[in-house]
Amino acid sequence: MAKRAGKLTYKSSGVDVSANDVMVDKIGAALRRTYDPRVISRHGGFAGLMRLDYHERLLKRCYREPVLVAGADGVGSKLLFGIQHQRIASLGIDLVAMSVNDILTVGAEPLMFLDYVACHKLKPAEIAEIVTGVSTGCVEAGCALLGGETAEMPAMYSPSHFDLAGFCVGVVERDRIIDGDDVEPGDVVIGLASSGIHSNGYSLVHAAIERLGKRKQLPVDLGEPLEDALLRPTRIYVQPVLKLLRSYRRKKIVRAMAHITGGGIAGNLPRVLPDGCAAHIHRGAWTPPPVFRLIQALGVDESEMYDVFNMGIGFILVVRPAFANAVIERLNSAGETAFRIGTIRKGKRRVVWR
Numbered sequence: 084m085a086k087r088a089g090k091l092t093y094k095s096s097g098v099d100v101s102a103n104d105v106m107v108d109k110i111g112a113a114l115r116r117t118y119d120p121r122v123i124s125r126h127g128g129f130a131g132l133m134r135l136d137y138h139e140r141l142l143k144r145c146y147r148e149p150v151l152v153a154g155a156d157g158v159g160s161k162l163l164f165g166i167q168h169q170r171i172a173s174l175g176i177d178l179v180a181m182s183v184n185d186i187l188t189v190g191a192e193p194l195m196f197l198d199y200v201a202c203h204k205l206k207p208a209e210i211a212e213i214v215t216g217v218s219t220g221c222v223e224a225g226c227a228l229l230g231g232e233t234a235e236m237p238a239m240y241s242p243s244h245f246d247l248a249g250f251c252v253g254v255v256e257r258d259r260i261i262d263g264d265d266v267e268p269g270d271v272v273i274g275l276a277s278s279g280i281h282s283n284g285y286s287l288v289h290a291a292i293e294r295l296g297k298r299k300q301l302p303v304d305l306g307e308p309l310e311d312a313l314l315r316p317t318r319i320y321v322q323p324v325l326k327l328l329r330s331y332r333r334k335k336i337v338r339a340m341a342h343i344t345g346g347g348i349a350g351n352l353p354r355v356l357p358d359g360c361a362a363h364i365h366r367g368a369w370t371p372p373p374v375f376r377l378i379q380a381l382g383v384d385e386s387e388m389y390d391v392f393n394m395g396i397g398f399i400l401v402v403r404p405a406f407a408n409a410v411i412e413r414l415n416s417a418g419e420t421a422f423r424i425g426t427i428r429k430g431k432r433r434v435v436w437r
Contacts, residue, residue, distance in 0.1 A: 113218035131229025148257035152191035156181035175216020180317035182251035191253035193226035202245035263339035263355035271407035276420035277397030283345035291381040303377040312374040323417035339401040349434040361430030371395035
């Protein structure tokens with residue numbers, strides 16, 4: 084007689100719903116620490132809520148003509164290094180940084196963030212660690228983590244593997260939108276230092292690091308452990324840049340901003356330049372972090388390095404020349420490392436290296 088198959092359950096197929104309930108309880112504090120009086124959300128609901136018009140004395144930044152700004156992104160294959168070295172909390176910071184830095188380029192204040200975590204098996208402690216990292220990024224960016232989604236898909240992901248995605252909504256006053264249309268020859272290009280590789284180009288990083296094999300001695304002295312250089316979180320530029328913009332409420336001295344992600348400076352800065360304007364960038368204006376010299380030493384041409392990585396500049400502002408020195412001073416005082424890295428000249432919309 085044929086043996087009867089046992090009854091199928093969701094748990095037997097690989098998904099444990101009860102683990103999700105434990106996880107939701109664990110991440111509650113991480114969400115709540117990102118809230119301000121605008122948030123009217125309740126933990127555990129189906130959606131998050133935030134007031135756009137508010138009158139508390141603590142927060143008097145009401146918008147006359149608010150324009151909502153949205154962005155979504157992920158962390159990419161940097162996840163593999165984080166999983167390999169069991170350093171996953173910082174990946175949550177990367178996740179926030181990639182979206183909030185994007186919407187910052189138009190002058191937007193991030194309001195709310197939601198995350199999506201997909202995994203092989205839901206481990207509440209692990210998910211809580213990731214969400215705590217997301218929460219840390221939200222606190223740094225000054226936005227509320229209103230919630231998110233966790234998907235347990237054992238048929239899709241290998242054991243111990245997961246993926247991250249995030250979505251950010253911000254707001255900017257309509258007449259304060261920074262779109263690059265006003266950029267003109269003579270404007271100054273200011274670069275803000277990156278914290279390292281950030282979250283782009285890691286497929287090439289993987290290929291390069293594999294060439295190390297079992298070598299204990301690195302061809303370049305990093306001044307720190309390799310995993311620290313590879314996994315340092317993406318820098319979040321929101322608070323210093325917004326502070327700068329708010330200090331010039333009448334004058335629009337910042338004409339364009341670019342988040343330097345995949346494709347490097349040459350691939351991202353032209354996206355915010357008008358026709359007839361070329362950005363002349365001086366490579367000698369700053370020194371790339373040692374991790375980039377390591378990757379290049381492992382067989383990547385210099386031109387490829389600049390085509391793929393940020394090379395030490397994570398965010399760029401194009402400003403009116405009369406205000407360039409003051410902007411650099413303000414950004415440095417706010418904790419950034421700002422460099423005058425180039426100028427705008429007449430020409431085809433592109434980056435010209437000097």
